[in-house]
Amino acid sequence: MEKLTIEQTVVTSKQKIGNTTLKEPWLIRLILTTISLLFLLIFLVLPLVTIFITAFKKGLDVYIASITEPDALSAIKLTLLVAVIAVPINTLFGIAAAWAITKFNFRGKNLLTTLIDLPFAVSPVIAGLVFILLFGAEGLFGDLLSNYNVQIIFSLPGIILASLFVTVPFVARELIPLMQTQGTQEEEASISLGAGALTTFLKVTLPNIKWGLLYGVILCNARVMGEFGAVSVVSGHIRGLTNTMPLHIEVLYNEYQFSAAFAVASLMSLLALFTIIIKNIIEWRTKQ
Amino acid sequence: MSITIQNIKKKFGNFQALDDISLNIETGELIALLGPSGSGKTSLLRIIAGLENLDEGAILFDGENITEINAKERNIGFVFQHYALFKHMTVFENVAYGLKVRPRKTRPSKKEIADKVHTLLSLVKLEHFADRYPSQLSGGQRQRVALARALAVEPKVLLLDEPFGALDAKVRKDLRRWLRKMHNEFHVTSIFVTHDQEEALDVADRIVVMNKGKIEQVGTPEDVYDHPNSPFVYDFLGNVNLFKGRLKNGQLVHGSYTGPIDETLAKHDTEAIGYVRPHDIQIERTANLEGMVPAKIIFIHAIGPIVQIELHRQDIDEYLEAEISKELFHSLKLQRGEQVYIRPKQLKVFIPDDFSI
Numbered sequence: 001m002e003k004l005t006i007e008q009t010v011v012t013s014k015q016k017i018g019n020t021t022l023k024e025p026w027l028i029r030l031i032l033t034t035i036s037l038l039f040l041l042i043f044l045v046l047p048l049v050t051i052f053i054t055a056f057k058k059g060l061d062v063y064i065a066s067i068t069e070p071d072a073l074s075a076i077k078l079t080l081l082v083a084v085i086a087v088p089i090n091t092l093f094g095i096a097a098a099w100a101i102t103k104f105n106f107r108g109k110n111l112l113t114t115l116i117d118l119p120f121a122v123s124p125v126i127a128g129l130v131f132i133l134l135f136g137a138e139g140l141f142g143d144l145l146s147n148y149n150v151q152i153i154f155s156l157p158g159i160i161l162a163s164l165f166v167t168v169p170f171v172a173r174e175l176i177p178l179m180q181t182q183g184t185q186e187e188e189a190s191i192s193l194g195a196g197a198l199t200t201f202l203k204v205t206l207p208n209i210k211w212g213l214l215y216g217v218i219l220c221n222a223r224v225m226g227e228f229g230a231v232s233v234v235s236g237h238i239r240g241l242t243n244t245m246p247l248h249i250e251v252l253y254n255e256y257q258f259s260a261a262f263a264v265a266s267l268m269s270l271l272a273l274f275t276i277i278i279k280n281i282i283e284w285r286t287k288q
Numbered sequence: 289m290s291i292t293i294q295n296i297k298k299k300f301g302n303f304q305a306l307d308d309i310s311l312n313i314e315t316g317e318l319i320a321l322l323g324p325s326g327s328g329k330t331s332l333l334r335i336i337a338g339l340e341n342l343d344e345g346a347i348l349f350d351g352e353n354i355t356e357i358n359a360k361e362r363n364i365g366f367v368f369q370h371y372a373l374f375k376h377m378t379v380f381e382n383v384a385y386g387l388k389v390r391p392r393k394t395r396p397s398k399k400e401i402a403d404k405v406h407t408l409l410s411l412v413k414l415e416h417f418a419d420r421y422p423s424q425l426s427g428g429q430r431q432r433v434a435l436a437r438a439l440a441v442e443p444k445v446l447l448l449d450e451p452f453g454a455l456d457a458k459v460r461k462d463l464r465r466w467l468r469k470m471h472n473e474f475h476v477t478s479i480f481v482t483h484d485q486e487e488a489l490d491v492a493d494r495i496v497v498m499n500k501g502k503i504e505q506v507g508t509p510e511d512v513y514d515h516p517n518s519p520f521v522y523d524f525l526g527n528v529n530l531f532k533g534r535l536k537n538g539q540l541v542h543g544s545y546t547g548p549i550d551e552t553l554a555k556h557d558t559e560a561i562g563y564v565r566p567h568d569i570q571i572e573r574t575a576n577l578e579g580m581v582p583a584k585i586i587f588i589h590a591i592g593p594i595v596q597i598e599l600h601r602q603d604i605d606e607y608l609e610a611e612i613s614k615e616l617f618h619s620l621k622l623q624r625g626e627q628v629y630i631r632p633k634q635l636k637v638f639i640p641d642d643f644s645i
Contacts, residue, residue, distance in 0.1 A: 194360055
């Protein structure tokens with residue numbers, strides 16, 4: 001009790017007040033910073049470093065060999081091909097959906113907004129299974145497809161479909177809030193000045209959303225290239241044919257070829273780092 | 289260009305935004321659409337512009353039905369309340385936009401466009417701001433850019449949606465006068481939407497007073513101010529004192545006040561409301577005229593040439609507002625707290641809808 005009163009009297013002096021009010025947040029700041037740095041170190045930096053260390057463990061020759069062997073090259077090519085097809089399609093869809101949702105009023109608008117989010121809620125494995133149930137040999141359209149000799153499952157179309165499904169929300173989700181805050185007035189101004197719909201889109205809407213759009217495209221691309229679950233179900237893991245990079249890594253890992261697995265993994269990590277850098281540049285540009 | 293609006297109806301969901309609107313606008317007129325929010329004035333303007341579809345009715349430009357024609361083809365200039373300038377373009381590019389997007393056949397040459405833009409920018413007194421971006425301009429400057437941009441396409445009709453609504457009072461007044469001046473020079477048929485009665489009275493050739501999706505009254509500013517045809521117009525245009533009384537024996541009775549009414553209402557015996565403008569309240573020191581009512585002065589606001597006096601009626605517990613000239617105020621030597629006698633010089637009686645038979 002006595003101690004407490006002494007402390008109280010001490011605290012009343014101005015200097016002490018200054019010190020105590022500064023001291024606590026400083027301590028809290030230190031703790032918070034340490035926690036977040038430790039977290040980042042354990043869960044992000046350490047794994048990333050491990051990937052590169054393991055990848056180069058058996059030397060540069062093995063590293064180069066494992067990313068240039070035919071199966072690896074085919075996986076890289078397939079991944080790039082899927083990205084080149086899926087990203088533009090989803091970009092177009094994202095713009096169209098965001099445009100429709102933010103600039104028009106129509107029945108089922110809320111339903112569309114909810115449906116766009118669906119792939120985030122559904123497990124990718126289930127997404128893959130849905131396509132098997134639809135287009136697989138025993139699937140709903142299986143007979144029809146085999147009659148016309150079209151193969152979707154265990155080939156490129158299936159992989160693209162699965163990739164499209166899991167990345168549907170990325171561009172649209174990025175654009176909807178942006179376009180909502182911007183409203184339709186600039187477009188209306190453009191039309192009242194005699195510009196057509198396409199001119200208005202190219203000269204007014206697109207410049208206003210370009211950074212948000214690019215951001216969405218980059219996230220979409222990262223996900224397309226990295227998607228494992230859904231693609232794994234529909235691809236059939238045919239080496240040199242339907243293995244994308246993530247699938248190829250898993251195959252190598254299961255065969256205990258750790259260096260090779262991590263070599264390919266390091267390529268994907270580089271892609272991720274590159275994506276983050278571009279993403280940050282875009283964020284910085286948007287703020288400007 | 290003259291505009292004819294024929295029986296326009298528009299619903300948003302269950303809300304009847306416009307209910308059978310018909311209106312004729314002559315070439316070169318400057319029209320104000322005046323009304324409270326939700327009265328349908330902005331909807332009407334957007335429908336004329338083609339930015340909104342109508343459910344029923346037709347719009348004619350110079351007698352030609354353009355109801356089905358796209359906004360892009362209507363050759364109108366539209367000025368938005370929040371400017372709607374293109375953020376990523378400079379002032380110059382904004383003003384040039386309407387000319388640059390024309391199909392190649394009708395598009396002026398680069399030099400012609402530049403000349404035109406610079407002429408317009410000097411008209412709105414922004415010739416030194418051509419390379420600025422909208423974010424670097426003040427609200428008043430932005431709205432002037434928006435006006436220049438709308439005028440660049442030489443519209444046959446200029447439509448302005450609360451053009452000065454987002455600006456502060458001083459700038460608003462300046463721009464108002466400037467708009468009037470510009471209209472006198474160009475004589476382009478113009479319609480502007482406002483909820484500010486002073487703005488409408490100040491600028492417009494004719495005022496269209498709207499309420500709940502209908503037109504209440506159309507007329508010159510003097511017309512609608514001096515001869516409102518409904519309680520709503522009375523209430524909305526300027527201040528008004530209410531005498532909520534009863535019609536009896538061809539007179540309006542309200543407290544100890546009895547006063548004459550229109551002959552058309554003489555045979556009614558019902559609740560009625562008398563409307564009196566503050567400047568139609570006569571103040572005297574003695575009850576020297578018929579129909580004078582005692583009132584106590586509770587506040588005097590004597591700034592400017594008009595003196596505003598708040599009064600409390602002694603016969604019934606009601607408050608009044610009167611406006612008299614400074615000369616009269618001085619000759620009467622009125623003081624706060626004094627008792628005086630008041631009388632409406634001019635009073636217009638309406639029977640409220642609920643009570644009419």
